Amino acid sequence: MEDETVHPVQWWEHAEIIPPVVCNVSPVTREFVSSSVADPSPLEPGVWLIPAHSYLTKPPELIPGYAAVALPDGSDWSHIVDLRGSTVYCTETGEPQTWEALGELPGGLTLQAPESAFDTWQDDRWVLDRPAHTAALQRTASKKKHLLNQYATAPIDTLLDAVEMKIAQESELAALKAWKVYRVELSRVDTTSSTPATTGWPVSPDETAMLAWLTAQGFEASD
Template identity: 35%
Template sequence: METQKTVYSYHPQTGEYLGSSQATLSPMDPKEFWLVPAFATEQEPPQPGERQIAVYDNQTWMLHADWREVPLWSKADARQISAIIGDTPDSLNATELQPPAFAAWRGDAWGVDSAAQSAAQAVAARRQVQERLTAAYQNRRPLEDAAELGMASSFELSRLEDWKRYCVQLSRVELLPMWPKLEEEDWPRQPI
């Protein structure tokens, strides 16, 4: 007489197969009454294929799609999304292909959204202009104070003129033909 029987456990919410264990005969009724743990069944689950999982539902095992461990990106907005049991890339309108920066889905592959890329580059360039102007004004202020008080030397007046010229050049970088794709050598040179 058997004293143990294999049973198959499943998750209480999702029903996904968790593994097998052994049920034992009841000490109160050792004539074939098995103590099967909660959320377990004597029915053996089917063998899942690639990206599938066995799920116990309505007293039976079924195979469902399982893309939970695969990184997926939405074709609509290029954000990474998480699948749940039963989801597929098609049902989520997603792809396994990782998008580049400023991605736009173009039929069967990612492309670059040039307008979004240019807009982001313009925002970054304007932020850099502002940062450089802020630093320039901090350098100018003591020289301007000295000039207003009549205390500036000819060297300080020359430096003040250099800083003012630099600020004007910074304020005009948006007029450069390569805007907003500026390389370091495209920026006005900061006075020494």
């Protein structure tokens, strides 16, 4: 026989009872996390259980780029700039870092990325430090010129040995001339002007081998 026991209706099960909505916040930042329905207190009619870090208040308006943070008494919300996860840059060094805090950025940090390693922070923007940039270009060009000259001198010395010993072949004489012409053209490359050469370098008799040698020496165009 089926159990026909009638269970009493709990106070919160009456149709006219509407459970309140609670807003759950982060215990660290007090920012809005979610909303849920409060649980009833079984032994206290009319009493709703409010979880820790939750408030009986209406959910906040969610605004992109802002976090809704509960006021100390939980009665309302304030909207605070939320840049967490953004890459920010130190205005002293240009070094990037990931921002992990709520609120506006403090002084010394910016969302603007420098366009080069030679930018400096002036008047709330990055400005190219032209003297530093030019000096770096000069160093790079001078280093490249020195390495290329060093590379060209090796075959020239070897081919001159063949000429001196009167055993040079026609192909070697042609190669010697080509390398000498290249070295002269290389010597004419200006690496000391305010805009040192970054293009227009002479082509060597063996460009592929020369470029591979530059790489082997650890030379990078950005050096």
